[in-house]
Amino acid sequence: MPPLRGTGANPEAEHPEYAGHYRLEACLGAGGMGVVHLARSTSGLQLAVKVVHRHYSADPEFRARFRQEVGAARRVSGAFTASVVDADPDAARPWMATLYVPGPTLSDQVKRNGPMAPAELRRLTAGLAEALRDIHRAGVIHRDLKPSNVLLSDSGPKVIDFGISRPYDSDLRTETGKLIGSPPYMAPEQFQRPREVGPAADVFALGAVLVHAATGRGPFDSDSPYIVAYQVVHDEADLAGVPTDLAPLIGQCLAKDPAERPTPDDIMAALRPPSYDAAAFIPSQRRPGAVEAPAVSGPRIATGADADTHAGAGAAARGRKATASGGGKRRWLAAAAALLVMGAGGVWAAGVVGDSGGSGESDGSGESGESGGTAAAFAPWRTPLPTSGSSTPVCSSAGGAGEEASGPSAALYCA
CATH class of the missing domain: 3.30.200.20 (Phosphorylase Kinase; domain 1)
Incomplete structure (x- = not known):
């Protein structure tokens, strides 16, 4: 956070x-x-x-x-x-x-951005189930799982604040008449039998936390902690607004009888297949698989064959447009014309600049034209350039002098 x-004045002076x-x-x-x-x-x-x-x-x-x-x-x-x-x-x-741990608490996230989307809720459910599994394997009961004790990091939820947790083997017990916890997220046995609280109480709290994440409120909602305590012990949980695919599982977590609640392992099994593709918790987080387009170091001359040889990247290739200004285009065309004059026999073979960042040209098979392994199998189109005495051929783009050449079939015309 x-x-x-x-x-101003601080109570902890x-x-x-x-x-x-x-x-x-x-x-x-x-x-x-x-x-x-x-x-x-x-x-x-x-x-x-x-x-x-x-x-x-x-x-x-x-x-x-x-x-x-x-x-x-x-x-x-x-x-x-x-x-x-x-x-x-x-x-x-x-x-x-x-x-x-950088990241907001679940409480702050819901307060600022509203209830979680179903994919985010599924990922939260899996992450908190894994957290409780590890906490319980270590022989610890948290006893105060609530939205303000869950941090949403870019790597998943983190459970914090073990202020009232205790190991299974602890001799330190809750005193008679003392209730420790947050009523909306406490299990019925924490009100009725606080000395007998076990790991299932954390699963009940998990169910209440997930309802809050899905709806912005708890399954037992009242301004009075005493009414909430009564609801937790006697009333059915309000699951209105919880996604239908998760409602039965969350309802099981909120069972009054601890023996009827699933274990963290049961919850994770119910969520299979895993929810790796769920959206990130934090809105500014980079989405998995987002890759920035590589910088192109020079002009790209595409041919009709480009659509076939680079079909896997068709969407990106079709959307690319030249960004050079009119003056820059003229300089580019002049450079191309100079290269044409230098070509043996006045022949021009158009290639595609490689995406690897190198200066070599692609032979259309994904390998450099200098590799020699597949260059002989590639047959580029050829266009003899018209010559008239000692005059230099003049080249222009397919779209004309005032238009940009783009797309897989952009070409140069020389006369």
């Missing part, structure tokens, strides 16, 4: 300049537990550094939770999360540095 460089030996450059965002800053390592690597609020630093229970967050984030660092670079949970102000 982009740095937030605001002015004692913002530090350093976390360990990392100089904090800008504020990326703030939450209930701390502030995330942009920083750089000694080598210049961009980092996101989370620094705990000062009033939590003196709380032993919070320090224990932050230490657990650091441990969980380190266990799952990989392709689908922001890798931990450094941390000090025992510092006066505990902090943790992870790799900075």
